[in-house]
Amino acid sequence: MKAPKMTYARADSVAQALALLAEHGDGANVLAGGQSLMPTLNMRLSKPDLLIDINRLEDLAGISVEDDAVRIGALTRHAAVQRSPIVAEHLPLIAEAMPHVAHVAVRNRGTFGGSIALADPAAELPACILALGATITVESVRGRRDIAAADFFKGLFETERQPDELLIEIRIPCQRPGTVHAFMELSRRQGDFAIAGVACAAETDGETVTDAKLVYFASEDRPTLAANAVAAIAGKVWSDESRSAAMAALSEDLDPMDNLQGSAAFKLHLQRVLTGRVLDQAIERARAA
Amino acid sequence: MSDETKTITLTVNGESVTKLVDARTHLVDFLRGELGLTGSHLGCEHGICGACSVRLDGDVVRGCLMLAIQADGASIETVEGLTASGEVADLQENFVERDALQCGFCTPGMLITAAELLREAAPKTREEIREFLSGNYCRCTGYHAIVDAVETTLTQRLEKSS
Structure with a gap:
């Protein structure tokens, strides 16, 4: 349980980090919070030639509101996101998800961008930013580009980010009037890996869900939008029938993977249960708004 | 600029320490092995058990999930420090x-x-x-x-x- 012999470089500027990535590409690992990378190093599951430590790049940390969107720097620690009044006000979905992101000691060190870049299928934040239609900015010596969250997650720990690119920031549209957010997760212990989970951003008109993004995690190889479940309820007054319809339609959206947390059938059952609960809660919040 | 070893200077329980470390050495191996501070325990070494918890610049972190080399310039407190301060x-x-x-x-x-x-x-x-x-x-x-x-x-x- 000791990391392999490796070379370490501490980047003192974004430009320097990008130059190192351009030179080493696939052979290098970016070390941000390290809360997932360090275990893989300690277990010798990865053996990079070079670790590029970006923890001193203060330019990449911070939360601000710009043009109706919240900008979260890639190096912003989970603890800072959890404490942020901006996030609490404009991104209630993220605020609700944060207590589920690991444990306090991990949140003090782990970063928002790191969770997005890693794309762990059981992680909360990739699902949230997909539900909220976020934009991810990456940069390399070749330039900067924006990637929609819908195009970013490609598979199991696979993203649209190229080996020479560094994640810079995530821009997430502020919650608009008439939309409600809800987040639910099941795990064995608070902060553990999810067995099942869903992030919901819904547009409502009275008791009717007019449109929604339901994104499931801990299920497929990446966070997954459930279009059929939403189609089953869109435009209908929320009722026991529409709840059942959404739960039934979910099997057309999800084909969960077996893993240590549970079998595919168990996970699909739990995701169905969460579907009913999360939409109940969304409607309840719409009523209260 | 990129190294397999590096001399780091950090504050541990209020005292300044300068040591040569391997890039691969995690913080708690450094605290235990180099400084003899055996209060921080190593259970799982992959961030699950929490026995290695230390304070980094005032906040609790997993000591096995950061490298000693990253603590260059930082202030670390262990259970020995918290005990001594009362x-x-x-x-x-x-x-x-x-x-x-x-x-x-x-x-x-x-x-x-x-x-x-x-x-x-x-x-x-x-x-x-x-x-x-x-x-x-x-x-x-x-x-x-x-x-x-x-x-x-x-x-x-x-x-x-x-």
């Missing part, structure tokens, strides 16, 4: 009083994590205390006595400050 003396007393440890392996991590919760001195329910400590494993006590000890300490501190 910051957790009341908590330690309550751990003893309530038998909140048996083998003691998890205790340093529990103390450091609980110290972060107690720092705020705001009322907490037992459920909130459990959630806060949920990242630290204990295999002996069943947690009940640990939650008791933390709760008692918090109550005593709140009484004292009111």
Whole structure:
């Protein structure tokens, strides 16, 4: 349980980090919070030639509101996101998800961008930013580009980010009037890996869900939008029938993977249960708004 | 610029330390092996158990999930430092009083994590205390006595400050 012999470089500027990535590409690992990378190093599951430590790049940390969107720097620690009044006000979905992101000691060190870049299928934040239609900015010596969250997650720990690119920031549209957010997760212990989970951003008109993004995690190889479940309820007054319809339609959206947390059938059952609960809660919040 | 070893200078429990470290050495191996500070324990070495918890610039972190080389310029506090300063003396007393440890392996991590919760001195329910400590494993006590000890300490501190 000791990391392999490796070379370490501490980047003192974004430009320097990008130059190192351009030179080493696939052979290098970016070390941000390290809360997932360090275990893989300690277990010798990865053996990079070079670790590029970006923890001193203060330019990449911070939360601000710009043009109706919240900008979260890639190096912003989970603890800072959890404490942020901006996030609490404009991104209630993220605020609700944060207590589920690991444990306090991990949140003090782990970063928002790191969770997005890693794309762990059981992680909360990739699902949230997909539900909220976020934009991810990456940069390399070749330039900067924006990637929609819908195009970013490609598979199991696979993203649209190229080996020479560094994640810079995530821009997430502020919650608009008439939309409600809800987040639910099941795990064995608070902060553990999810067995099942869903992030919901819904547009409502009275008791009717007019449109929604339901994104499931801990299920497929990446966070997954459930279009059929939403189609089953869109435009209908929320009722026991529409709840059942959404739960039934979910099997057309999800084909969960077996893993240590549970079998595919168990996970699909739990995701169905969460579907009913999360939409109940969304409607309840719409009523209260 | 990129190295397999590096000389780092950091503050550990208030004292400045300068040492040559391997890039691959994680912080707790450095604290235990190089500095003889064996209060921070190594359980799982992949961030699950919490026995290695230390303070990095004032906040609790997993000591096995950061490299010693990254602590260059940082301030680290271990359970030895917290004990010497007296910051957790009341908590330690309550751990003893309530038998909140048996083998003691998890205790340093529990103390450091609980110290972060107690720092705020705001009322907490037992459920909130459990959630806060949920990242630290204990295999002996069943947690009940640990939650008791933390709760008692918090109550005593709140009484004292009111």
